[in-house]
Amino acid sequence: MDSIIHLEQIFKSYYLGKNELPVLKGISLDIHRNEYVALMGPSGSGKSTLMNILGCLDSPTQGRYILNGSDVSRMEDDELAAIRNKEIGFVFQQFNLLPRLTAAENVALPLVYGGVSRKERAERAAEVLKKVNLDDRMHHKPNELSGGQCQRVAIARALINNPSIILADEPTGNLDTKTSYEIMDILGNIHHDGNTVIIVTHEDDISKYCHRIIRLRDGIVETDRKNETPSTFTLETIHS
Numbered sequence: 001m002d003s004i005i006h007l008e009q010i011f012k013s014y015y016l017g018k019n020e021l022p023v024l025k026g027i028s029l030d031i032h033r034n035e036y037v038a039l040m041g042p043s044g045s046g047k048s049t050l051m052n053i054l055g056c057l058d059s060p061t062q063g064r065y066i067l068n069g070s071d072v073s074r075m076e077d078d079e080l081a082a083i084r085n086k087e088i089g090f091v092f093q094q095f096n097l098l099p100r101l102t103a104a105e106n107v108a109l110p111l112v113y114g115g116v117s118r119k120e121r122a123e124r125a126a127e128v129l130k131k132v133n134l135d136d137r138m139h140h141k142p143n144e145l146s147g148g149q150c151q152r153v154a155i156a157r158a159l160i161n162n163p164s165i166i167l168a169d170e171p172t173g174n175l176d177t178k179t180s181y182e183i184m185d186i187l188g189n190i191h192h193d194g195n196t197v198i199i200v201t202h203e204d205d206i207s208k209y210c211h212r213i214i215r216l217r218d219g220i221v222e223t224d225r226k227n228e229t230p231s232t233f234t235l236e237t238i239h240s
Contacts, residue, residue, distance in 0.1 A: 003066070004164055004196050005031040005054065010063035012049050023049045024060070025219035033164075036191040036230070037198045038207035041216035048169075050216065051200045055167050056084040068164050085110065089158030091168035095150045097142045103129060103149075104138040107157045114161070128156040132186055148179035155186060165196045172206055184209045188232070205231075 012024040024046050031037055041047040052058040053065060056072055059080070065073045068087055072080060097106045107129060108121040116124075129135050132152040142150055151171060158166055168187065172180035188209060191197045199210060207213050208231040215223045 003030040006066040008064040036211040038210035038213045045216040046219040056080045089163040093170040093173040103153045128159045
């Protein structure tokens with residue numbers, strides 16, 4: 001299989017004065033194209049630090065990270081930002097939507113920074129909002145949407161640049177059970193369409209949707225196993 005992520009002996013330490021705080025202690029793994037992966041672990045296991053490195057939000061202290069053929073381990077901040085915008089779509093627990101913008105305007109925001117014309121921005125935003133079953137709410141602002149609808153706007157925004165990887169950090173953390181299942185159904189559809197999807201979660205029920213579950217503990221990979229019977233949850237029509 002073709003690796004889209006290759007990690008080779010990744011270490012990460014932080015420093016408090018002269019004291020070194022090691023967080024990641026030699027992580028090596030490959031994630032292949034179109035995998036659906038859950039990254040799990042207790043508080044302090046290093047999963048948030050690993051997510052930041054996977055998302056090119058931080059760099060390792062030591063080791064190599066090859067992302068879609070590019071060695072990002074030693075890139076400068078501006079190079080990391082460029083590859084991050086091209087390769088990775090982020091979905092966060094807190095949605096991170098701008099309250100004064102409509103759903104379509106929030107979704108199109110990454111395209112503004114890319115210099116895309118207003119007409120093309122509107123067309124592409126409408127297209128991805130349709131993918132998450134929210135084309136009838138594209139002119140609503142976040143305070144006019146439910147939590148589940150806001151998360152769907154955030155997923156659409158993550159898709160707008162057609163990234164190689166969707167990286168979702170606790171995407172159901174602020175949602176009720178039914179809405180969580182609906183969001184996982186949408187992420188499952190995105191995976192089915194060919195995206196690599198990585199979900200950071202502490203919830204076993206959510207990890208069961210993924211095809212591979214990687215658990216960290218104390219900065220190392222404790223287990224890495226395939227999920228032979230991933231859960232499915234399909235609604236013919238999704239409403240929040």
